Amino acid sequence: MALLKNGRLIQDRWTTVDTLTDALKPGGVLVPLDLWLAERDTLRGKSAVGVILPNDADPDLLADDDDRIAAIVLTFPSMVDGRAFSQARLIRERFGFDGEIRARGPVIADQYLYLLRCGVDAVEVPDDTNVESWLRNARRFSTVYQPAADDRVPAYRRRHLVAASAIAS
Amino acid sequence: MYVYDELDRGLVNERVEEFRDQVSRRISGELTEEQFRPLRLMNGLYLQLHAYMLRVAVPYGVLSSTQMRKLARIARVYDRGYGHFTTRQNIQFNWPKLEETPDILAELAEVEMHAIQTSGNCIRNTTADQFAGAAADELEDPRIWCEIIRQWSTFHPEFTFLPRKFKIAVTGAVSDRAAIKVHDIGIVLVQGADGEVGFEIWAGGGLGRTPMIAKKIREFLLAADLLSYLEAMLRVYNRFGRRDNKYKARIKILVHEIGADAYRDAVEAEWADIRDGALALPAQEISRIRKAFTPPAFEVLDAVSTAFEARKFEDRGFARWVASNVRRHKVAGYAIANISLKPAGGIPGDATAEQMDAVAEYADRWSFGEVRVAHEQNLVLPHVRQDDLYDLWLALGSVELDAPNIGTLGDIIACPGMDYCSLATARSIPVAQQISERFADLERLHDIGSISLNISGCINACGHHHVGNIGILGVDKKGEEFYQITLGGQADENAAIGRIIGPGFASDAIVDAIETIIETYLSVRQDGESFIATLNRLGQTPFKEALYGTA
Amino acid sequence: MALEIITANRLGDGLVIFLTTDGWSARIGDAVVSESRDETAALLARAEADAGLVVGPYEITVERQADGSLHPVKYRETLRTRGPSVRTDLGYQAA
Numbered sequence: 106m107a108l109l110k111n112g113r114l115i116q117d118r119w120t121t122v123d124t125l126t127d128a129l130k131p132g133g134v135l136v137p138l139d140l141w142l143a144e145r146d147t148l149r150g151k152s153a154v155g156v157i158l159p160n161d162a163d164p165d166l167l168a169d170d171d172d173r174i175a176a177i178v179l180t181f182p183s184m185v186d187g188r189a190f191s192q193a194r195l196i197r198e199r200f201g202f203d204g205e206i207r208a209r210g211p212v213i214a215d216q217y218l219y220l221l222r223c224g225v226d227a228v229e230v231p232d233d234t235n236v237e238s239w240l241r242n243a244r245r246f247s248t249v250y251q252p253a254a255d256d257r258v259p260a261y262r263r264r265h266l267v268a269a270s271a272i273a274s
Numbered sequence: 275m276y277v278y279d280e281l282d283r284g285l286v287n288e289r290v291e292e293f294r295d296q297v298s299r300r301i302s303g304e305l306t307e308e309q310f311r312p313l314r315l316m317n318g319l320y321l322q323l324h325a326y327m328l329r330v331a332v333p334y335g336v337l338s339s340t341q342m343r344k345l346a347r348i349a350r351v352y353d354r355g356y357g358h359f360t361t362r363q364n365i366q367f368n369w370p371k372l373e374e375t376p377d378i379l380a381e382l383a384e385v386e387m388h389a390i391q392t393s394g395n396c397i398r399n400t401t402a403d404q405f406a407g408a409a410a411d412e413l414e415d416p417r418i419w420c421e422i423i424r425q426w427s428t429f430h431p432e433f434t435f436l437p438r439k440f441k442i443a444v445t446g447a448v449s450d451r452a453a454i455k456v457h458d459i460g461i462v463l464v465q466g467a468d469g470e471v472g473f474e475i476w477a478g479g480g481l482g483r484t485p486m487i488a489k490k491i492r493e494f495l496l497a498a499d500l501l502s503y504l505e506a507m508l509r510v511y512n513r514f515g516r517r518d519n520k521y522k523a524r525i526k527i528l529v530h531e532i533g534a535d536a537y538r539d540a541v542e543a544e545w546a547d548i549r550d551g552a553l554a555l556p557a558q559e560i561s562r563i564r565k566a567f568t569p570p571a572f573e574v575l576d577a578v579s580t581a582f583e584a585r586k587f588e589d590r591g592f593a594r595w596v597a598s599n600v601r602r603h604k605v606a607g608y609a610i611a612n613i614s615l616k617p618a619g620g621i622p623g624d625a626t627a628e629q630m631d632a633v634a635e636y637a638d639r640w641s642f643g644e645v646r647v648a649h650e651q652n653l654v655l656p657h658v659r660q661d662d663l664y665d666l667w668l669a670l671g672s673v674e675l676d677a678p679n680i681g682t683l684g685d686i687i688a689c690p691g692m693d694y695c696s697l698a699t700a701r702s703i704p705v706a707q708q709i710s711e712r713f714a715d716l717e718r719l720h721d722i723g724s725i726s727l728n729i730s731g732c733i734n735a736c737g738h739h740h741v742g743n744i745g746i747l748g749v750d751k752k753g754e755e756f757y758q759i760t761l762g763g764q765a766d767e768n769a770a771i772g773r774i775i776g777p778g779f780a781s782d783a784i785v786d787a788i789e790t791i792i793e794t795y796l797s798v799r800q801d802g803e804s805f806i807a808t809l810n811r812l813g814q815t816p817f818k819e820a821l822y823g824t825a
Numbered sequence: 826m827a828l829e830i831i832t833a834n835r836l837g838d839g840l841v842i843f844l845t846t847d848g849w850s851a852r853i854g855d856a857v858v859s860e861s862r863d864e865t866a867a868l869l870a871r872a873e874a875d876a877g878l879v880v881g882p883y884e885i886t887v888e889r890q891a892d893g894s895l896h897p898v899k900y901r902e903t904l905r906t907r908g909p910s911v912r913t914d915l916g917y918q919a920a
């Protein structure tokens with residue numbers, strides 16, 4: 106698996122681990138939510154910890170830890186199970202988390218725009234992924250109709266910004 | 275009507291290119307069918323029994339004459355010369371080729387139409403009162419709010435992979451013609467304490483395997499809060515709706531299982547966090563959209579046209595059509611003309627390309643270029659001068675669109691059933707045809723009066739059988755088509771789910787059974803009493819006894 | 826065992842097709858007939874391998890008539906070989 110992040114395919118430097126012993130080894134680790142909740146005090150000293158959030162878990166569980174966690178992994182058991190889209194927005198918009206939010210699971214290029222808009226900034230993808238295809242999908246639409254976790258201005262504001270600036274100039 | 279600006283237009287064109295790209299990736303093998311299926315569904319492209327089927331959105335049932343002509347052209351050039359108008363105010367083409375659908379979508383985009391989110395587990399086409407902007411009993415035009423919802427829900431990044439499909443309906447009138455209580459979210463425009471227009475919000479209605487009437491979630495919502503409240507409702511559903519079983523994945527099950535109060539509490543808690551956020555619509559945007567639905571330039575006319583009254587007196591056929599198909603308009607001297615797509619023996623909801631072109635022409639001539647699609651699978655010319663009704667009626671007759679049967683037993687709602695649908699357990703169209711033929715006699719039809727009969731070809735209930743005064747559900751019984759009858763359903767403001775009357779009927783007995791029910795009604799009704807009123811007064815017993823004998 | 830054949834819809838135009846000895850045909854009469862579970866499984870595997878050309882292959886039960894022609898047992902499948910019963914001018918029945 107590689108990681109698609111900031112428009113590029115990069116090597117994933119994080120390791121997914123299941124036990125506390127492995128979690129305490131050097132290097133970035135991604136730990137299951139349960140392990141994090143049980144051992145957060147032991148793990149808190151470690152700088153590079155990410156938490157894997159099942160898609161039916163309440164993101165609230167991480168709300169107080171967001172400055173101790175470097176990454177949150179959201180899970181997509183299938184491409185059509187969209188619960189993590191809501192989790193991503195809550196984590197980004199409500200808790201103001203600014204670490205990495207990554208998507209794990211069989212999501213496809215055609216969903217990339219939605220992922221980005223909800224605040225996901227990294228996607229685990231197969232090594233042979235056609236990055237251009239993903240990026241094309243991210244750029245495809247020049248208009249958005251609703252505010253989300255990104256900074257795109259929805260049409261209902263853009264229309265009137267244009268009008269207002271036209272009057273001002 | 276709402277007219278696209280360059281942002282709307284750009285987006286729809288980009289969508290066409292996206293789908294073109296997806297189709298070519300599917301054909302080249304880059305996408306598997308499993309990956310492609312949700313993508314094509316989100317562009318309304320199904321695979322049915324005989325071929326693909328393309329469902330084109332008719333946003334809240336509103337069509338311009340130009341758009342209607344485009345639908346006619348698509349039927350003619352890319353399909354087999356006809357289309358099927360549905361209970362969701364959309365139109366379906368039954369024979370498009372996958373390779374040509376990007377071209378069809380490109381043609382639709384030219385007239386500001388698309389197939390976006392007409393299928394898939396996303397927010398579908400928002401439906402509305404087909405008389406919006408014309409109805410005499412309307413508080414405000416619901417289309418303003420439908421268009422706002424349409425835009426907000428289009429490519430919503432968070433709500434495109436919901437547990438299940440999601441349908442929103444809006445009405446601005448006292449009589450509910452949009453069946454809002456059998457939708458995932460139903461919205462009623464109401465007046466607040468200070469006279470301002472706001473919304474009453476319902477949730478958790480739906481048909482299908484487990485029919486349910488919606489529960490009231492909020493008494494009054496300020497107009498400016500509409501989108502943040504919807505976002506909270508959808509977010510709670512997306513997070514907590516069931517995904518383990520697709521028959522339990524609709525919001526109705528969530529609302530039912532946790533209870534309306536718990537659902538409301540969760541929504542209100544979520545809403546408290548986002549209410550003052552970016553979703554509050556700028557007043558300029560609301561007024562921009564409101565302006566798009568400014569009423570057309572109605573003439574100042576007398577409330578009663580003597581010419582029109584005289585025509586009715588002279589021509590009984592015309593008088594009959596007026597009595598059943600014409601409704602009161604809010605502007606003096608105008609009328610709402612319903613065009614029945616239910617000729618006796620015909621296929622409910624089907625229209626040929628020629629008929630579509632003709633309706634477009636009549637709309638230009640007599641209805642400010644506007645057409646509506648009703649959820650009863652009929653068309654509507656919303657703004658016709660009473661003085662023009664006679665010419666309209668004659669013209670409709672020339673293309674076999676003058677059936678005077680709106681709201682009668684001839685006005686049957688029927689899904690495509692096994693003649694087209696891959697999910698069907700029985701055919702529904704032939705049953706509709708036989709019933710409408712059996713009751714083709716107009717004297718008898720009008721004597722029976724106001725009644726709804728709805729037919730679905732399987733439990734998914736696309737034909738709304740649960741909410742027909744008489745409902746017919748086609749089932750498979752050891753390889754034979756069998757039909758189950760429910761009585762007592764209603765889709766209006768008194769929405770109710772019909773109850774099964776007894777064992778089902780074979781295909782050669784179902785029409786007789788319906789006739790027995792109707793004859794029973796005629797024999798026991800009181801003066802001027804409608805079918806549903808009689809049924810509600812007497813219960814099912816007399817009908818049951820007539821059908822099955824006194825056991 | 827009952828006789829079985831494999832059917833699907835063609836990717837490009839969605840029309841109904843049947844697996845033959847060396848490809849696919851719009852005519853049920855051309856279908857290759859299986860008389861055993863193993864044979865059906867092998868045919869299905871062959872059909873699945875054509876995922877780039879066809880959509881959703883599955884097996885259906887058929888009967889051989891006295892004249893040698895094949896007829897599906899289920900009415901749904903009969904409709905697929907013909908077209909809508911309410912529009913006999915459309916589908917294969919119209920040809």
Ligand code: HEM
Nearest residue numbers: 360361362480481482483524688689690695697734735736
């Ligand atoms: C021909 C292809 C069609 C397919 C595959 C299809 C599929 C379905 C399914 C699976 C459901 C049940 C959803 C559920 O219970 O969660 C459903 C419901 C529904 N469909 Fe269709 N349908 C088709 C055509 C139509 C047509 C032609 C209409 C309009 C005439 C329509 C309107 C509806 C409506 C109104 C419902 C019920 C609303 C509800 O479930 O709450 N569908 N459809």
Ligand code: SF4
Nearest residue numbers: 689695698731732736
């Ligand atoms: S009710 Fe059943 S048969 Fe009718 S269109 Fe819906 S899915 Fe098909």
